Amino acid sequence: MRYFYPQEQQKLFTDRERELAELEYRREQLRQGRQEHTSLFGLRRIGKTLLLKELVRRTLLSEEARGGGEGTIIPVYMDFSHICSSPETFATGYVGWVCYWYLTRGQASPVSYLDIASLMGEVMLSGNREVADTVRRLAEALRAARPDRPNILRLAFEFPETLAQLAGCKFMLIFDEFQEIETLSNFQDSQNVIALFRATMQTQSQVLYILSGSAITAMTSLIADHHSPLFVHFSQMPITPFAPQDTAALAAKLLNDEPSEEVAQTIHRLSGGHPFYVTALSERLRRLVEIGGWTLDAEAVQRAFVIEALATTGRIYTFCRYVYDLSLQKARGYGSLKATLQVLATEEGLTSSQVARALRVTPGSARDYLQWLQDVDLVVERERAFFFQDPVMRYWVAHATRGVEVSLTATAEDLAELVAGLGRYF
Numbered sequence: 001m002r003y004f005y006p007q008e009q010q011k012l013f014t015d016r017e018r019e020l021a022e023l024e025y026r027r028e029q030l031r032q033g034r035q036e037h038t039s040l041f042g043l044r045r046i047g048k049t050l051l052l053k054e055l056v057r058r059t060l061l062s063e064e065a066r067g068g069g070e071g072t073i074i075p076v077y078m079d080f081s082h083i084c085s086s087p088e089t090f091a092t093g094y095v096g097w098v099c100y101w102y103l104t105r106g107q108a109s110p111v112s113y114l115d116i117a118s119l120m121g122e123v124m125l126s127g128n129r130e131v132a133d134t135v136r137r138l139a140e141a142l143r144a145a146r147p148d149r150p151n152i153l154r155l156a157f158e159f160p161e162t163l164a165q166l167a168g169c170k171f172m173l174i175f176d177e178f179q180e181i182e183t184l185s186n187f188q189d190s191q192n193v194i195a196l197f198r199a200t201m202q203t204q205s206q207v208l209y210i211l212s213g214s215a216i217t218a219m220t221s222l223i224a225d226h227h228s229p230l231f232v233h234f235s236q237m238p239i240t241p242f243a244p245q246d247t248a249a250l251a252a253k254l255l256n257d258e259p260s261e262e263v264a265q266t267i268h269r270l271s272g273g274h275p276f277y278v279t280a281l282s283e284r285l286r287r288l289v290e291i292g293g294w295t296l297d298a299e300a301v302q303r304a305f306v307i308e309a310l311a312t313t314g315r316i317y318t319f320c321r322y323v324y325d326l327s328l329q330k331a332r333g334y335g336s337l338k339a340t341l342q343v344l345a346t347e348e349g350l351t352s353s354q355v356a357r358a359l360r361v362t363p364g365s366a367r368d369y370l371q372w373l374q375d376v377d378l379v380v381e382r383e384r385a386f387f388f389q390d391p392v393m394r395y396w397v398a399h400a401t402r403g404v405e406v407s408l409t410a411t412a413e414d415l416a417e418l419v420a421g422l423g424r425y426f
């Protein structure tokens with residue numbers, strides 16, 4: 001697992017017991033011949049990938065304890081953002097990752113499984129006939145001057161079931177960043193890739209699918225939209241922020257010290273229990289305490305948060321900048337959207353007509369902007385009023401996009417005013 005889920009990550013893994021129990025229950029259902037496919041969705045960096053890695057780890061352990069053999073369940077993890085650059089790359093990557101997990105159980109480097117020539121080499125070396133036949137057919141199909149894309153995709157989607165039947169095992173297929181599959185529909189002859197996937201999975205009995213994706217709205221529309229052909233086949237599992245006690249448990253590991261209740265509560269309040277923010281904040285805090293000689297108290301948590309969020313090299317700053325740039329690039333009308341976000345950063349819970357007035361645009365335009373911001377998951381609507389999805393992002397927009405910056409070495413005095421202003425946002 002060292003290529004996939006390093007020991008240090010395993011040690012830091014916290015909570016998610018309920019989600020793991022649910023997913024493990026589905027795995028046991030698969031063993032008994034029932035498939036309940038599942039789709040995880042949640043904000044960026046909320047911990048979807050880590051949860052899936054932990055599921056893979058536990059599955060490998062439990063299957064090993066059962067002694068393998070007939071009916072063993074093999075987890076296969078693949079990240080669609082790495083393989084969706086073209087239908088050909090996708091099919092190769094898809095089959096390659098199944099081969100990788102089947103043949104190595106995640107114990108080797110996957111590099112040689114990801115292009116067709118070296119994959120062929122690995123498969124021949126393994127001496128496994130069933131696998132070799134399919135990979136050879138795929139290689140032939142890929143060699144054609146004008147590849148038959150529906151055929152190539154079908155070969156890939158059918159591969160896990162075919163292999164499972166021949167080898168007497170079952171697969172738990174985990175697709176991270178599933179929404180990336182949409183990229184493939186931009187290519188000629190693979191427009192209906194989702195329909196093809198659905199048609200293939202419906203005929204399979206030895207494979208359980210677990211999908212996960214970051215762009216909540218894109219995932220929900222892929223999975224839950226009534227016009228989308230996938231929705232009846234997947235139950236949905238939202239991945240939400242940590243409860244206060246889990247924030248405290250993760251912070252304790254990262255601070256290498258049991259935080260006082262007040263410190264833990266302040267970390268939870270400012271991070272919203274979002275594990276990435278808890279991590280970045282706690283790591284910054286530890287550095288400031290150990291190197292900077294700060295006292296570990298609630299005030300220090302607030303100062304560390306301001307530094308993390310508003311120093312341009314802080315991890316929270318970098319992350320917010322990335323999400324902000326990426327989300328706005330995807331949406332049209334860049335400038336107006338920035339202005340809309342600034343209005344909501346200053347005052348949340350406005351209706352679309354209030355936003356229209358603040359921006360001096362027509363109510364129709366304001367509604368469009370707000371809709372775009374919802375489509376990229378920056379904004380949510382509750383009872384006709386609009387809010388940021390994420391209070392930390394709101395804080396960042398309110399400050400960083402207006403030029404407020406702090407230094408990593410800022411003193412308590414430098415930070416006093418910003419610390420006093422935190423209450424407006426959290």
Ligand SMILES: Nc1ncnc2c1ncn2[C@@H]1O[C@H](COP(=O)(O)OP(=O)(O)OP(=O)(O)O)[C@@H](O)[C@H]1O
Binds near residue numbers: 014016043047
């Ligand atoms: N259960 C957890 N225990 C400890 N730390 C966590 C946990 N979940 C998330 N984290 C922290 O948050 C970071 C982001 O988690 P992860 O990469 O799993 O999120 P994600 O939802 O897959 O994000 P993305 O949408 O960017 O793919 C991790 O690197 C880790 O530091």
Ligand SMILES: [Mg+2]
Binds near residue numbers: 048050
């Ligand atoms: Mg992820």
